[in-house]
Amino acid sequence: xxxxxxxxxxxxxxxxYAELLAQRLQCSAEALEAKPTLDAYxxxxxxxxxxxxSIQKLNPFKRMLPSMxxxxxxxxxxxxTPPGMTDAAEQIFARAFTTEERKSIRTFYLQGxxxxxxxxxxxxxLLRLLCHMLRGKKQPTEEEKAMLQxxxxxxxAVDERSIEPIVEAARGGTEANNGRAKAD
Numbered sequence: 593x594x595x596x597x598x599x600x601x602x603x604x605x606x607x608x609y610a611e612l613l614a615q616r617l618q619c620s621a622e623a624l625e626a627k628p629t630l631d632a633y634x635x636x637x638x639x640x641x642x643x644x645x646s647i648q649k650l651n652p653f654k655r656m657l658p659s660m661x662x663x664x665x666x667x668x669x670x671x672x673t674p675p676g677m678t679d680a681a682e683q684i685f686a687r688a689f690t691t692e693e694r695k696s697i698r699t700f701y702l703q704g705x706x707x708x709x710x711x712x713x714x715x716x717x718l719l720r721l722l723c724h725m726l727r728g729k730k731q732p733t734e735e736e737k738a739m740l741q742x743x744x745x746x747x748x749a750v751d752e753r754s755i756e757p758i759v760e761a762a763r764g765g766t767e768a769n770n771g772r773a774k775a776d
Contacts, residue, residue, distance in 0.1 A: 593664070596628065597621040597633040600649035603711055604717055605704025606641050606670045608750050613637060616759050624649055630656065632639070635664040635762050641704065642671035643715060645680075647688050663698045666761055670704035672742055674749075698761045705748040719743055 599610035607621075614621035618719050622628055638653045647669045657665070667688075673680050681701035689697060708716055717757055726732060726740040 593634045593763070594632060595619040595637065596630065596633040597637045597639065598624045598626075598628070598653065599638070600624045600640040602648070602715075603707040604642055605748075605750055605772065609668065609670060609702055609704070609755060610637075610639050612637075612752050612755055613758060613762075616755065617762055622653060629730075630659055630663070633663065635666070636660055637666040637668070637758070637762060638651050639668040639670060642669050642673075642684055644718070645684055645687065647684065650688055654693075664762065664764070666700070666758060667697055668700040668702055670702050672704065672747075672749075673701075674742070698758075698760050700761075700771045702754050703749045703751070705750065706746050707748075709745045715761055719758075720735055 593701060596619060597614050597617075598622065599606050599621060601607035601610070610621040620701070624638070624640075640648045640650060640653075642648070642695040650667075653667075667685075669681070669684055669688075671684075684701065685694065689699070706709045706719070708719075708724060711719075723743050726736050726743075732740070
């Protein structure tokens with residue numbers, strides 16, 4: 593099956609996952625901005641990073657959906673939240689796609705990390721403000737404590753094993769879970 597991986601990456605985590613997938617699936621990975629022609633592909637995989645609960649550059653990809661009728665479509669979102677927080681991942685995809693779109697699009701969440709040094713100033717500032725707000729809470733919830741710990745500094749959680757459900761879905765398997773990719 594001829595597959596193409598499109599991705600949008602800011603600090604490199606999504607690009608790394610796209611490259612790992614391309615290597616495993618023996619296909620090309622191209623930046624979404626390259627605007628490739630999709631006619632020759634049977635499977636299109638799109639990956640991008642999550643900011644404030646939204647998948648970045650999703651709208652340009654969604655504008656391409658009509659040209660992908662009949663193709664296998666997979667979307668993976670990369671964020672800093674640990675993969676075990678499946679409710680957060682499910683909410684991201686529920687906001688991103690209509691119920692009808694989700695019938696034909698397989699979705700997966702992968703933990704990437706944070707790289708404050710490579711982040712744009714506005715995103716870095718927003719995360720620092722969120723950390724400041726969380727530190728100022730008198731009685732933070734366990735989820736807020738975990739979020740503060742996750743967002744407090746740069747880290748890299750890219751795990752090659754976590755792409756396996758996406759590889760299986762691209763190859764036509766049925767074991768992949770919509771909404772998340774399991775990491776061992």
